[in-house]
Structure formats: C-alpha cells, structure tokens
Amino acid sequence: MAAPIKLFEEAAHASVYLKYRPRLPQKVFERIVEYLKEKKSKPFKLAVDVGCGPGQSTRPLAPHFEKVIGVDVSDAQIEAAVKQTDNPPNVEYRTGQGETIPVPDNSVSLVTCCQAVHWFDYAAFCKDVDRVLLPSGCLAVCAYGNFVPETCEGDLTKDKKMQQLHWNFYKGLMGAYWDDRRRHIDNVYAEFSIPYEGSIRDDSFQLVQEITVPSYIGYISSWSSMRAFLRKNPDSPNPLIGFQERLIEILGAETQTEQTKVRLKAPIVVLLGRKPPP
Ligand SMILES: C[S@@+](CC[C@H](N)C(=O)[O-])C[C@H]1O[C@@H](n2cnc3c(N)ncnc32)[C@H](O)[C@@H]1O
Incomplete structure (x- = not known):
C-alpha cells in the first residue's frame, strides 16, 4: 500500500478549504441514502465518511444514521472539522487512512468518500471498505468535476x-x-468504478x-x-x-x-x- 499523499496538511489550507470549497447538494446525500434503503432497512447504526476534510460531506449524513464518523489522514483537516460549530451530536471525527479505516469489521451500513478517492490507493480502499461494511451495506463515491x-x-x-x-x-x-491525479477531476472519475456486481454511476446531478x-x-x-x-x-x-x-x-x-x-x-x-x- 502506498504512503498517503499529504497535500491537505497545512492548517492554512484547511481553513481556506473550509471557507471556499463548494459543498455537494443535499439531494446527493438523499440519493445515496435512498440507494442504501433499497436493500437494507433501518436502524442504520453507523456511516463513515472517508477523506472527510473539514466535515462538509460528513454532517449531511447525520439525520440518517445513529452515528457518523468522519475519517481523514490529515490532522489539520480533522482539527478544522472538530472545531465546526454546526457538528450534530452524533458526528465524530478520527484521524486515519482510507486504506485502513479505523472501525471494526462488519460494522458500517454506509461508507462515503467525497472528492477524495483519487488521492487514495483505490484497490486497498475498496478492500478495506469490504471489510468494514455490513452485508448489503453500501459504498458511495462522489466527486464534482471542473467548474x-x-x-x-x-x-x-x-x-x-x-x-x-x-x-x-x-x-x-x-x-x-x-x-x-487531477486528471480524475478533469475526466469526472471516468477511471473509477465500484467493484461490486450491479454497481452504478449516476451523472444526473450538477453543482x-x-x-x-x-x-x-x-x-x-x-x-x-x-x-x-x-x-x-x-x-x-x-x-x-x-x-x-x-x-x-x-x-x-x-x-x-x-x-x-x-x-x-x-x-x-x-x-x-x-x-x-x-
Ligand atoms: C478534497 S478533500 C475532500 C473533503 C470533503 N470530503 C469534501 O467533500 O470536500 C480530500 C481529503 O482527502 C484526504 N485524504 C487524502 N488521502 C487520504 C487517505 N489516504 N486517507 C484518508 N484521507 C485522505 C485529504 O487529507 C483531504 O482532506
């Protein structure tokens, strides 16, 4: 497994990132939860948002799960996430890697990864997602292309x-x-797919x-x-x-x-x- 790429490490970058980075629309998170509900019924105990940055892709999951954990390899990003005043009480953040997600086997209903997976060792990430997911649990990988x-x-x-x-x-x-790796944003994740049978790609949203x-x-x-x-x-x-x-x-x-x-x-x-x- 390759060492993680630390382009988001500086505290200054974490704060600029938080202030100016766009957020995925709420409808995207609703689409993800609907997909999960197709084959799995509540209660949804745990969701993990990997590469969470300052938590803008983590907090929208909170209403749908008993607990949500945001994981990021960068201490500065995790610090910025923890400091947010709009963190719901069921959201927690942990420093960790997408390739070795810091949660037990078979414990997670949903893993999300927004605007981050192109920085990971993708094969190692998918393998570890499979370890942590419950049967019929889902992986959602999202990204926006160039503005x-x-x-x-x-x-x-x-x-x-x-x-x-x-x-x-x-x-x-x-x-x-x-x-x-910026090419993955240029080509809107054309080279990625989720290695589960029947996985889908939805291009219907726009930011x-x-x-x-x-x-x-x-x-x-x-x-x-x-x-x-x-x-x-x-x-x-x-x-x-x-x-x-x-x-x-x-x-x-x-x-x-x-x-x-x-x-x-x-x-x-x-x-x-x-x-x-x-
Ligand atoms: C572009 S930010 C995305 C933040 C947020 N998810 C969003 O929707 O905007 C990418 C994040 O992935 C994190 N990251 C990069 N490589 C990682 C890895 N191997 N494991 C976990 N996080 C990683 C970076 O530290 C950074 O915070």
Whole structure:
C-alpha cells in the first residue's frame, strides 16, 4: 500500500478549504441514502465518511444514521472539522487512512468518500471498505468535476471571456503545479468504478453556485496547485491579483467587487455499490 499523499496538511489550507470549497447538494446525500434503503432497512447504526476534510460531506449524513464518523489522514483537516460549530451530536471525527479505516469489521451500513478517492490507493480502499461494511451495506463515491464560470445575467460574450481567463489560468500558469491525479477531476472519475456486481454511476446531478467575486478568487486560492505554486515561488507576486483585475475588466465598469456575483457550474458523479449478502 502506498504512503498517503499529504497535500491537505497545512492548517492554512484547511481553513481556506473550509471557507471556499463548494459543498455537494443535499439531494446527493438523499440519493445515496435512498440507494442504501433499497436493500437494507433501518436502524442504520453507523456511516463513515472517508477523506472527510473539514466535515462538509460528513454532517449531511447525520439525520440518517445513529452515528457518523468522519475519517481523514490529515490532522489539520480533522482539527478544522472538530472545531465546526454546526457538528450534530452524533458526528465524530478520527484521524486515519482510507486504506485502513479505523472501525471494526462488519460494522458500517454506509461508507462515503467525497472528492477524495483519487488521492487514495483505490484497490486497498475498496478492500478495506469490504471489510468494514455490513452485508448489503453500501459504498458511495462522489466527486464534482471542473467548474465553468459564467455571468449570472447570461451575457454570452462575457461568459466566453471569463471561461478563457479561467482555463488559461487553470491549464497555463497552474498547469505545471497540478498533481497527476487531477486528471480524475478533469475526466469526472471516468477511471473509477465500484467493484461490486450491479454497481452504478449516476451523472444526473450538477453543482451550481452563485458566489461573489472575492469568493470565486478564494475558491481558486484553495486549489492544491495554488498552494504548490506559492510554495515553489515564495517571492512571486500572488497571480490571483492579476486574475481578479482581468476578471473585473471583463465583468465591466459597474462591477462592485464585493457584491457582483458569478455563477459556477460543475458536473457531479455519484458511484454507488452494495456489498453482496454472504
Ligand atoms: C478534497 S478533500 C475532500 C473533503 C470533503 N470530503 C469534501 O467533500 O470536500 C480530500 C481529503 O482527502 C484526504 N485524504 C487524502 N488521502 C487520504 C487517505 N489516504 N486517507 C484518508 N484521507 C485522505 C485529504 O487529507 C483531504 O482532506
């Protein structure tokens, strides 16, 4: 089993991540629970969210399970998760690896992994999921692909320019700083499937967010490539300053940075699989 990749370790990254990272819509979690209910009935004692980060994919599970455990390899992410004030009482966090999930055999109704499995040793993860799942328990792997920005007013000329700016930054300046595993986000998890018979892929969801210009810039600052760029070029001026200037130029003179919103859209994939009965 390969050593875990620790790109999310710094406390500064954990807090930027928490503030600006998008959240999967509640409907995705409802879809996952519906899938579980197809072959398993309540009570659902335990769900485990692996690669939980600061817990944004963990907390939505709380209403459906007696207990939910968020697991992450990064101490900084777990610290950030524990500190959240909206943690329901039945949610707990543990430091641990997806490849050796820190819970007993045959104890879990649902394992989720959102926006994280591309960092894991996937074969070792699936093997350990099989160890911890109860019969007819489910694994749900979710991710969102790349965001495409557009104006909220549907101005196609500005949309095109914004998208050019976004992709030039993503593939140009940031291009050399993405980990090779970023391809899994580019291709929306095309290379992943759950190794249980009858497992499915649901592409019917979309992530749509309208956020202010500073939040859009904040979101880009949470990219792992941005952290890698800043580490390798500590004396370089922050490239997001130029990015924001150009963005405001495109959006127009009437732009009020704090109030003007942009819309971001990304495809979502949900992979669902069920452990067969013995
Ligand atoms: C992009 S974040 C996803 C956070 C959250 N689940 C979400 O929906 O946004 C990926 C997380 O996976 C964690 N991670 C990476 N490799 C891991 C591993 N082998 N085992 C457990 N967690 C891991 C990272 O520390 C990071 O917090």
